[in-house]
Amino acid sequence: MRFSTPQDFNQYISSLPPSAARRLWVCGGPGCLAQGAEKLLLALRNEASKTNKDVSCQLLAVPTGCLGLCERGPMVACQPEGYVYEKVKIEDAQEIVVETLISGRPVSRLCQDPKDPTASNHPFYLPQKRLIMRRFGRINPDSFEDYLRTSGYEALLSALSIGPLEVFSRVENSGLRGRGGGGFPAGRKWRACKDAIGAPKYVLANGDEGDPGAFMNRSLMEGDPFSIIEGMTLGAYAVGASMGYIYVRHEYPLSVERLKLAIKTAENFGLLGDDILGTGFNFNLSVIEGGGAFVCGESTALMASIEGREGQPRVKYVRSVERGLWEKPTLLQNVESWANIPLIVQHGSEWFKQIGAPNNPGTKIFSLVGQVKRSGLAEMPLGSIIRTLVEDVGGGPQKGRTLKAVQTGGPSGGCLPTSALDLPLDFDSLPEAGTIMGSGGLIVMDNLSCMVDVARYFTLFLKNESCGKCLPCREGLEVAFNILDDLCCGRGQTGHSDLLVNLAQGIQDSALCGLGQSAANPVLSTIRYFREEYLEHEEGFCRAGRCQGLFLVKIDRDKCNGCGACQPVCPAGAITGREREPRTVKVEKCLGCGACLTACRFRAASTERKVAGV
Amino acid sequence: MLVNTPDFDKLALGEILDPIESQPANLLPMLQAIEGRYRYLPKEAMVEVALRLKIPKSRVFAVANFYKALSLTPKGERIFTVCQGTACHLRGAPSLIASLEKALGISLGQCSKDGRNGLESVNCLGACAMAPVVTVDGEVHGAMTAKKVSELI
16 A cells, blocks of 8 residues: 555554554563563464464564563563563463453562562663653554554654754754764754755665664664654655665664565555655665674764775765765764654654753663663663662662773773762763763673773774774774783783873874774773772782782681582682681682682672782 | 685576676675675675676675675584673673683684584674673574583584
């Protein structure tokens, strides 16, 4: 069916039959899929068809977008009651179908709090504001009808009546800032592209989410693909573009599949392609699968990759909004930025500005991972305090550990100490503290994380991903990595820290692209806040117990309750002691691997300096 | 190093490449299609791509060499991939790599002599809550330990 006028389409939307009275949703986010969500879905469908054949088609268990709390997956939600179940097993399928799907009663034992089956007071969800993720848990991402039932394409319909200029001014006035990392005002990009001379114009979506520890874009592309497509259609309408591409990371095959299917559906209904809804507006959209290169997340490298070349950035003396893809005016935004556009066009810029902080309107999806109790995706108003995210949403550090640092902004971001936990998460406060917002990755580190090792890890990543075009990044990172490796392997020397700072500043000042310039951030921010640890490494000591051979383990006899958890994990058999009695470490046998430190939940095992001669 | 495949099937190559329009922008999609079929880029296939797109062989090689998703040497039939994302690193990915290297008798990035097993790493699979993660032929296994890894083999 192809709609030839907006009226036809409107009529179709209002005549849609309501969805099934009660639906079970199996979370289809990356974490739950990894924990067997697909098998669970099959089991639920199977049970549903067995128990009541008359209504089985109404009682579908459908995969939905990410429910967020990945740590407790696979998760199941029930609409309209809103029950949320955690760690659901295949054996639970029958009970869920009989109790919840048919009778509408909660299965309390699967709820985090049996008294609160809808998890409305769950600390993970309470501080969140779910706008971009509003459809997650409510729709089947592949279903066009589900999208329409949840106000989908209302923004495009109103856009076609208010005209491209009004769409543009709503976005410009909203103050939306790019969600891909830089926080550049979207309105300025849109204006430049709108005013640029040249045809055809392109709109691009950046779905090349390469930051390790980040999966918000993946969840968005897999959880609500139509919202990205609608956002891009609105963008193309406002700036006068006729072609668009979504560049998706090679490692995300499901994202590619879902976006392709959604584009095909939109084309079939006349919402993409030539003469959209009979208005004479043409917009063709396709998906490009990346080749597995981190640097392709950089705007000019991404365009080079679409053109079929190596993804190397270029110097931006000519901005890509004027001459970008194939030398034509090009508007590139992150997929999350695009998903904001339908909301802004539909509800207006004033509404949008009320959310978040001054100069930082709207929400941002964060992926909260690392050494924290509850990992997952959380959508917070911009300007939320880091502590809220780490301690309330994430539940703080794991038992027996203490918080040490929070890393934001992906590999080119920086580490903040606990003293910075009361900073607001927005595009202006984080750079002042020496890190960046980036695309929203937030990695929590505890006392067992060594900050020199963390800097080494990120520098290795960036060194391997350097495209090799400019010298400071290509060679500078190599040298920085070698020094960091020396520090972590006991070859540290006095003065290494200062040398690293000099080198890192050199890279920051002279690299060609944004990724190269920010590649020094991990080193600079860790030295800025954790210099003591660097100095200790120069002397051959790692307090975190992460760098092998750079520490001794001692067990505090007062704190050790004799649980014995450390004994079986020791590969050298260096830990001795009787049942329920404090353990001791035989120094001469200890390899310094740190396995016992990880195993101890009572803070009894700790590190101390090696004494010369031992 | 480029590898010739003795029993290279040119017909099959046509089947893969014919549906893709022969324009230079489709260089990466073409190479990805070849990689998907042969699990690496045979030299003959790369030459064929250069001919079809009327571009220098050097450019095909440059692109093939640049992207991680493309390989110039054959990959194992069964591929173990250890995620090296930040969350996985913090939760012990390096020791998983060490135990897989030991168990498979190959080092990271290699393929066993019989072509059966390959060991690779990936920067992040976006399944961080399940860290550390290992995939076997794309199937994700979360919360891995050295012991669970040996069970996978």
